[in-house]
Amino acid sequence: MQEEYLLTMRRIDKRFPGVLALNGVDFTLRDGEIHALMGENGAGKSTLIKVLTGVYQMDGGEIRLEGKPMVIHSPQDAQKKGISTVYQEITLCPNLTVAENIFIGRGKGVWVRQKSLEKRADEILSKLGIPARSTQLLGSCSLAVQQMVAIARAVDMNCKVLILDEPTSSLDDKEVNRLFDLMRDLKSRGVGIIFVTHFLDQVYAVSDRITVLRNGELVGEYLTEELPQIQLVSKMIGKELEELSSLSETEEKKTEEKEILYEAEGLSSTEALPFDFAIRRGEVNGFTGLLGSGRSESVRAIFGADKVTGGTVRINGKPVKISKPVDAMKHGIGYLAEDRKRDGIIAELSVRENIILALQVMNGMFKPISRSESEAFADEYIKVLNIKTASRETPVGSLSGGNQQKVILARWLLTHPDYLILDEPTRGIDVGTKLEIQKLVLKLAEEGVSVTFISSEVEEMLRTCSRLIVMRDRHVVGELTGQDLNQTQVMKTIAGGEA
Amino acid sequence: MKHFSFLKRKEPLNDTQLLMAITIGIFLIMYVSAIMLFGGGFNHAQQIFDMLNDNASLIIVSCGLTIVMIGGGIDISVGAVTSLTVMSCVLYLNRGGNIYVSILLALGIGLAFGLVQGFLISYLEIQPFIVTLAGMFFARGMTTILSVNPQKAAHKTFNALRAKKIEISWLGYKARNGNLVPARIELGVLVALVCVIFVFLMLRYIRMGRNTYAMGGNQQSALMLGINVKRTRFMTYVLSGLLSGIAGYVFMLHTGAGNATNAAGMEMNAIASSIIGGTLLTGGVGNVIGTFFGTLSLTTIKKIVVTSGLNDPWWQSITTGGMLCFFILLQSVVLGKRSKKKNT
Numbered sequence: 001m002q003e004e005y006l007l008t009m010r011r012i013d014k015r016f017p018g019v020l021a022l023n024g025v026d027f028t029l030r031d032g033e034i035h036a037l038m039g040e041n042g043a044g045k046s047t048l049i050k051v052l053t054g055v056y057q058m059d060g061g062e063i064r065l066e067g068k069p070m071v072i073h074s075p076q077d078a079q080k081k082g083i084s085t086v087y088q089e090i091t092l093c094p095n096l097t098v099a100e101n102i103f104i105g106r107g108k109g110v111w112v113r114q115k116s117l118e119k120r121a122d123e124i125l126s127k128l129g130i131p132a133r134s135t136q137l138l139g140s141c142s143l144a145v146q147q148m149v150a151i152a153r154a155v156d157m158n159c160k161v162l163i164l165d166e167p168t169s170s171l172d173d174k175e176v177n178r179l180f181d182l183m184r185d186l187k188s189r190g191v192g193i194i195f196v197t198h199f200l201d202q203v204y205a206v207s208d209r210i211t212v213l214r215n216g217e218l219v220g221e222y223l224t225e226e227l228p229q230i231q232l233v234s235k236m237i238g239k240e241l242e243e244l245s246s247l248s249e250t251e252e253k254k255t256e257e258k259e260i261l262y263e264a265e266g267l268s269s270t271e272a273l274p275f276d277f278a279i280r281r282g283e284v285n286g287f288t289g290l291l292g293s294g295r296s297e298s299v300r301a302i303f304g305a306d307k308v309t310g311g312t313v314r315i316n317g318k319p320v321k322i323s324k325p326v327d328a329m330k331h332g333i334g335y336l337a338e339d340r341k342r343d344g345i346i347a348e349l350s351v352r353e354n355i356i357l358a359l360q361v362m363n364g365m366f367k368p369i370s371r372s373e374s375e376a377f378a379d380e381y382i383k384v385l386n387i388k389t390a391s392r393e394t395p396v397g398s399l400s401g402g403n404q405q406k407v408i409l410a411r412w413l414l415t416h417p418d419y420l421i422l423d424e425p426t427r428g429i430d431v432g433t434k435l436e437i438q439k440l441v442l443k444l445a446e447e448g449v450s451v452t453f454i455s456s457e458v459e460e461m462l463r464t465c466s467r468l469i470v471m472r473d474r475h476v477v478g479e480l481t482g483q484d485l486n487q488t489q490v491m492k493t494i495a496g497g498e499a
Numbered sequence: 500m501k502h503f504s505f506l507k508r509k510e511p512l513n514d515t516q517l518l519m520a521i522t523i524g525i526f527l528i529m530y531v532s533a534i535m536l537f538g539g540g541f542n543h544a545q546q547i548f549d550m551l552n553d554n555a556s557l558i559i560v561s562c563g564l565t566i567v568m569i570g571g572g573i574d575i576s577v578g579a580v581t582s583l584t585v586m587s588c589v590l591y592l593n594r595g596g597n598i599y600v601s602i603l604l605a606l607g608i609g610l611a612f613g614l615v616q617g618f619l620i621s622y623l624e625i626q627p628f629i630v631t632l633a634g635m636f637f638a639r640g641m642t643t644i645l646s647v648n649p650q651k652a653a654h655k656t657f658n659a660l661r662a663k664k665i666e667i668s669w670l671g672y673k674a675r676n677g678n679l680v681p682a683r684i685e686l687g688v689l690v691a692l693v694c695v696i697f698v699f700l701m702l703r704y705i706r707m708g709r710n711t712y713a714m715g716g717n718q719q720s721a722l723m724l725g726i727n728v729k730r731t732r733f734m735t736y737v738l739s740g741l742l743s744g745i746a747g748y749v750f751m752l753h754t755g756a757g758n759a760t761n762a763a764g765m766e767m768n769a770i771a772s773s774i775i776g777g778t779l780l781t782g783g784v785g786n787v788i789g790t791f792f793g794t795l796s797l798t799t800i801k802k803i804v805v806t807s808g809l810n811d812p813w814w815q816s817i818t819t820g821g822m823l824c825f826f827i828l829l830q831s832v833v834l835g836k837r838s839k840k841k842n843t
């Protein structure tokens with residue numbers, strides 16, 4: 001007789017037209033365990049989650065909860081059976097109160113007793129240490145608190161299995177820690193937590209076990225403490241370690257003293273305080289700092305994405321005026337926005353249409369790009385960037401996050417920019433694609449393109465950038481080059497200890 | 500008792516309450532300035548009762564539309580359904596129909612439109628604008644088929660019911676000849692007030708009402724929260740249809756005649772009332788008390804226009820348009836200021 005787990009998924013199969021998304025995957029979850037589910041995009045982790053929550057029906061296999069086999073028909077059905085999910089995007093209603101968000105859709109009967117619900121909600125909130133009032137509108141809470149309210153709802157529904165799907169991607173460090181405290185608290189109450197994330201550090205900070213998927217198959221289940229981070233990465237991407245380390249060697253390469261491409265003095269916008277900035281031809285530099293330190297706002301000022309309020313800008317030594325994105329594009333500057341859903345992709349348009357978008361804008365309305373020309377461009381970049389898409393006419397919205405990012409990258413590369421600004425290009429995408437994008441950045445730099453790179457992961461910045469501009473509280477507080485480019489020094493500068 | 504004060508802490512007004520407060524405030528300002536400018540008629544309570552008498556059916560229709568709009572939808576068939584109800588009931592009564600059956604007929608027509616439109620929109624997922632546009636044309640066409648010529652109700656019991664008015668003497672005024680003219684309220688106004696109160700209670704305390712807010716706030720979330728979104732949406736259109744039927748009967752009580760052009764443009768006035776009352780077209784925010792005062796504001800401004808001697812109908816349209824713009828501008832400024840404050 002096998003050991004009874006809280007949740008057992010055995011030999012799960014899921015087929016989509018033309019693809020075997022899950023191929024005989026096993027997954028087990030114990031009581032009071034935080035179990036990280038890891039894998040690249042397309043590895044099948046979100047498919048597995050969706051099978052478990054009833055969004056998809058599995059084609060084969062068996063799910064047992066507390067030893068009892070069960071079939072899950074819909075997300076609501078999953079919730080009733082004790083499997084709750086908290087998604088990356090908050091799936092609550094901002095126009096209702098916290099209390100209503102905890103209880104709505106659950107009660108029976110005609111009348112809603114607000115007062116008693118509010119009282120119960122306050123009890124739950126204080127039990128879980130969530131800093132919110134039950135009568136507050138959800139929309140007036142911070143994202144982190146909204147996420148916790150979603151968790152509180154799940155807990156109050158007596159969930160046995162709690163799935164957290166990328167819960168930390170929009171939270172800052174402090175909020176992440178608060179969330180982790182809550183997760184540990186739930187764990188001690190016996191809730192089994194499945195934690196899906198791209199942040200390796202967070203996996204090691206909070207999880208007990210790790211299950212790795214790759215290409216729809218199970219790679220293995222490991223105890224977190226027995227699996228070094230570097231091995232986890234190699235298991236996820238299925239590549240050997242040398243390839244990983246070969247990338248870090250390029251970091252030694254220094255930009256020779258080439259001419260300055262772009263120079264700004266006292267540049268400011270409605271969102272950014274005045275700052276000086278310069279980049280040489282073929283240089284990769286980066287802005288770093290905590291969330292909200294002004295790093296994104298600064299590069300947006302360079303691109304003219306927010307209203308520029310002052311400062312002088314020179315490109316190739318000649319003064320120019322950049323007050324809106326089109327100006328920047330005409331001067332050979334490309335910008336990959338932080339929020340690709342909002343500022344970047346147009347989900348309904350095809351891969352091809354998204355790729356030629358920026359070029360079309362540059363050419364102007366009256367010089368249309370012919371169909372055959374645009375098809376040729378699209379095919380070329382799909383190949384060069386290894387974009388995984390069914391065809392060039394597939395709507396971008398149906399691609400995975402990493403591939404969407406590559407489409408936007410292709411869009412800018414097509415305009416042959418001299419200077420490319422990448423704001424969080426690797427957020428929310430898998431390790432393999434991350435690596436590809438990092439390599440691409442370095443290759444572009446070799447070809448003479450200047451790149452400004454922003455990432456929340458300092459390690460990634462260290463690997464790609466030869467110069468780091470450190471920001472704190474919307475001010476530039478330091479510039480690091482050469483030997484100073486290391487984690488300790490960056491942390492010190494961010495924290496305020498001078499070199 | 501520290502905990503107690505924490506729990507009792509008063510929340511700041513939410514968007515719905517704030518917009519409603521603005522509407523009521525502006526209505527009061529408008530009315531008071533009308534009294535000061537024109538005196539006379541505006542001084543009498545009857546003025547307000549007249550506004551209610553004339554607009555009882557609009558108030559009822561607006562209630563229904565507010566529900567639909569809070570749920571994130573739109574229903575532009577309401578005016579035509581009202582008109583069809585009036586015509587059908589008048590014809591029925593004139594053929595010697597029973598008064599109770601005529602009431603059922605009115606409810607039935609409204610309900611039928613609500614059911615069909617609600618089904619098409621919620622379960623077959625067709626755009627509400629298209630469905631109710633089709634419903635509007637259909638109902639208008641049906642009205643004309645029933646009778647091209649105006650039909651006057653000639654039913655004894657009905658006309659007796661029509662003539663029934665509630666008289667409040669202490670709110671009356673002395674006419675020139677010295678006789679006391681008591682304030683008169685039509686029965687339709689009572690029906691309208693009952694509808695307002697019912698819809699208010701429903702949106703506030705009944706599960707389906709809360710679900711409507713959730714659905715309008717974020718449909719996807721509402722679904723994930725386990726709300727039966729399809730049924731909730733269906734119900735909003737059913738209620739809107741039903742209220743259009745009731746409004747039709749009230750309309751008939753007021754005019755006593757059916758006419759193919761009855762309630763022309765009422766749907767637009769109802770949308771305007773809801774918006775002025777603080778209901779957002781995007782859904783999730785709104786309140787029927789606000790809608791009530793929205794209708795009153797709309798009526799007051801029209802009255803002011805007429806009283807100032809601009810009797811031509813286009814002046815009313817122009818001022819209605821101007822007022823709608825003003826309110827929407829005000830809403831977006833106020834809400835914009837709030838969200839900015841929240842972010843800093």
